[in-house]
Amino acid sequence: xxxxxxxxxxxxxxxxxxxxxxxxxxxxxxxxxxxxxxxxxxxxxxxxxxxxxxxxxxxxxxxxxxxxxxxxxxxxxxxxxxxxxxxxxxxxxxxxxxxxxxxxxxxxxxxxxxxxxxxxxxxxxxxxxxxxxxxxxxxxxxxxxxxxxxxxxxxxx
Amino acid sequence: xxxxxxxxxxxxxxxxxxxxxxxxxxxxxxxxxxxxxxxxxxxxxxxxxxxxxxxxxxxxxxxxxxxxxxxxxxxxxxxxxxxxxxxxxxxxxxxxxxxxxxxxxxxxxxxxxxxxxxxxxxxxxxxxxxxxxxxxxxxxxxxxxxxxxxxxxxxxxxxxxxxxxxxxxxxxxxxxxxxxxxxxxxxxxxxxxxxxxxxxxxxx
Numbered sequence: 001x002x003x004x005x006x007x008x009x010x011x012x013x014x015x016x017x018x019x020x021x022x023x024x025x026x027x028x029x030x031x032x033x034x035x036x037x038x039x040x041x042x043x044x045x046x047x048x049x050x051x052x053x054x055x056x057x058x059x060x061x062x063x064x065x066x067x068x069x070x071x072x073x074x075x076x077x078x079x080x081x082x083x084x085x086x087x088x089x090x091x092x093x094x095x096x097x098x099x100x101x102x103x104x105x106x107x108x109x110x111x112x113x114x115x116x117x118x119x120x121x122x123x124x125x126x127x128x129x130x131x132x133x134x135x136x137x138x139x140x141x142x143x144x145x146x147x148x149x150x151x152x153x154x155x156x157x
Numbered sequence: 158x159x160x161x162x163x164x165x166x167x168x169x170x171x172x173x174x175x176x177x178x179x180x181x182x183x184x185x186x187x188x189x190x191x192x193x194x195x196x197x198x199x200x201x202x203x204x205x206x207x208x209x210x211x212x213x214x215x216x217x218x219x220x221x222x223x224x225x226x227x228x229x230x231x232x233x234x235x236x237x238x239x240x241x242x243x244x245x246x247x248x249x250x251x252x253x254x255x256x257x258x259x260x261x262x263x264x265x266x267x268x269x270x271x272x273x274x275x276x277x278x279x280x281x282x283x284x285x286x287x288x289x290x291x292x293x294x295x296x297x298x299x300x301x302x303x304x305x306x307x308x309x310x311x312x313x314x315x316x317x318x319x320x321x322x323x324x325x326x327x328x329x330x331x332x333x334x335x336x337x338x339x340x341x342x343x344x345x346x347x348x349x350x351x352x353x354x355x356x357x358x359x360x361x
Contacts, residue, residue, distance in 0.1 A: 003185075010189065017196045021203050028207055032346060035214065039221075039353060046354040047314075050325040055317055063325065064315035096350040 022136075029135040030142065033101055037130045037144045040086075040095045044108075045128060045146050048077065053153040056124055058112065066094060080112045086130070104133035123151040202339075209303060209338035209347040216304045217332050217349055220282060223297045225355050227273065227284060228260065228326050232360035235261035235268060236323025237313060243274070245310045254310030254329060259288070263360040273311070280306035303337040306330065314354070324357040 047062040058079045061067040068074025073090035086106040092098055098106060113125040131143040174182070231237075240257035247253050257274035272285045280300030285291055298306055314325040334347035342348060 007185075010192075014192055014196065017200070021196075021199050024203060024207070028210065029346075032210065032214065035218075039351065043353045046356055047325070050314070050322070050354075050356045052317065063322075064317055064319060065327075095352055097352075100346075 026135050026138050030139070033132065033135070033142060034144055036097045036100055037106075037132070037142070038146075040098060041128050041130055041144060041146045043095060044075070045126070045148060047075075048126065049148070049150070053124075053150060056112070056126070056150050058110075066090075077112075078108070078110050080110060083107045083109050101132045104135075106130060106132040121152065123149055125149055206338040206340060206346065209334035209340075209345075212303045212337075213332050213334050213347045213349060216298065216306075217330065217351060220298045220306070220309075220330065221328075221351065221353060223284070224273065224328055225353070227271075228355040229358050230262065231260040231271070231357045232263045232268060233324035233357040234263075234360050236357065237311060237326055238323070239311070239313075240272070240274070245308075252312075254312035254327070256310050258311045258326075260357075262286075275306070275309040277308070282306065282309060300335070303334055304332060305335045306332050326355050326357065328353050328355065 044062065047066070048056060051060075051062065056077065058077050061074065061076050063075075066073055066075035068076075068090070073093040075090060075094045078084045084107060086098055086108055087102055092102070107130070109127075109129045109131075111125075111127040111129075113127075114121055115123050115125065125147070126149070127145060127147050129143060129145040131141045134140060134142050228237075238259040238261075239255035240259065241255070243255045243257035245253045245256055256277065257272065259270055259272050261268040261270055269286070270288050272288050273282065274285075275282050280298060281296060282298040284295045284297055286293060286295070300306060308329065308331040310329050312327045312329075313321055313323040314327060316322045328351075330349075330351045332349050332351075333342075333345065338345060338347050340347070
C-alpha cells in the first residue's frame with residue numbers, strides 16, 4: 001500500500017515536471033514563431049510601402065525583384081480578403097525563416113480598402129494578417145497582423 | 158513463554174531480502190533513478206537551448222533594429238552605394254549582396270557619407286557615421302561564446318521599370334549560437350536566417 005502511494009506521488013511529480021518542460025517548450029516556440037511572423041510581415045509591408053501608389057493593387061508584385069521572372073520568386077499582392085498559403089518555395093525564398101512554421105499551415109490574408117475623396121482615389125487601408133497552427137495544436141491558430149495606410153503619392157510634401 | 162505472533166514478527170524483522178524482493182526493489186530503484194535523470198537531462202537541455210535561442214534572437218533583434226533605424230534616416234535620393242570589393246557570391250556564383258555599403262545623410266544642402274561594414278572573420282559590424290572621421294565608430298555586433306554572425310549582406314531592389322532602386326535596401330543575416338545549445342545544425346532553433354527590407358525615408 002505504501003509503495004503504491006509513493007509511486008503515485010512520484011508519478012504525479014514526474015508528470016508535473018514533464019508538463020512544465022513541455023509548456024516551456026511550447027511558450028518558447030510560440031514566442032519565436034510570433035517574432036518570425038512579425039518579421040515576415042514587416043518585410044512584406046516595407047516592400048509595399050516602397051511601391052508607387054498606382055502599383056498597390058492585387059496581382060502586382062511587391063517589388064520587381066519578386067516578379068517571378070528569370071528565376072525570381074513571385075511575391076504578389078493577393079486578391080483582397082483571400083487567404084494564400086505561405087508554404088510554397090517562393091515565400092521560403094522571400095523569407096527563409098518561414099521554414100520553422102512550414103508544417104503548420106501558415107497562411108496570409110491581405111485586405112485592401114480603397115478610400116476616395118471627391119471621387120478620386122485618395123488612400124488605401126492595408127491590413128495584412130498571417131496565421132498558423134500553434135505548436136502541438138495548443139491554443140488554436142496563432143495570428144499577427146499589420147495595418148497601415150498608403151496615401152496617394154505627392155511630388156512634394 | 159513467547160506468543161506465536163511475537164515469534165513471527167521477530168523472524169521477519171531479522172531475515173534478509175529474498176532474491177525476488179531484491180530484484181523488484183532494484184528494478185524500482187533503477188526506474189526511479191532513470192526517471193529523475195531523464196527529467197534532469199531534459200530540463201538541462203531545455204535550459205541550454207532556451208538560453209541559446211533567446212541570446213541569438215536578442216542579438217539579431219538589436220542588430221536589425223540598429224540597421225533599420227540607421228537606414229531609414231538616410232537619403233532616399235542617394236540610396237546606398239555598395240563597396241564593390243565586398244561583394245558576396247553564393248556557391249553557384251550568384252551575387253547575394255555586399256558586406257559593406259555607403260549611405261548618405263543629408264545635411265546643410267550636402268551629404269555626409271556613412272558606412273556600415275561587416276567583417277566575416279570576427280563577426281564585427283561597424284557603423285561609421287562619417288567616413289571623413291573614421292575614428293568615430295559604433296560597433297553594433299561582434300561574435301561571442303553564445304552568438305556568431307555568420308553572414309550579413311546588403312542589396313538594393315528594383316523599380317517597376319526594371320531600373321535600380323537603391324533606396325529600398327534588402328538585408329540578409331545569418332546567426333547561430335556558436336554550438337552553445339549542442340543541437341544539430343539542421344534543427345537548431347538558435348540558428349536563424351533573417352531577411353528584411355528597409356525603405357530609406359529621408360530627403361525623398
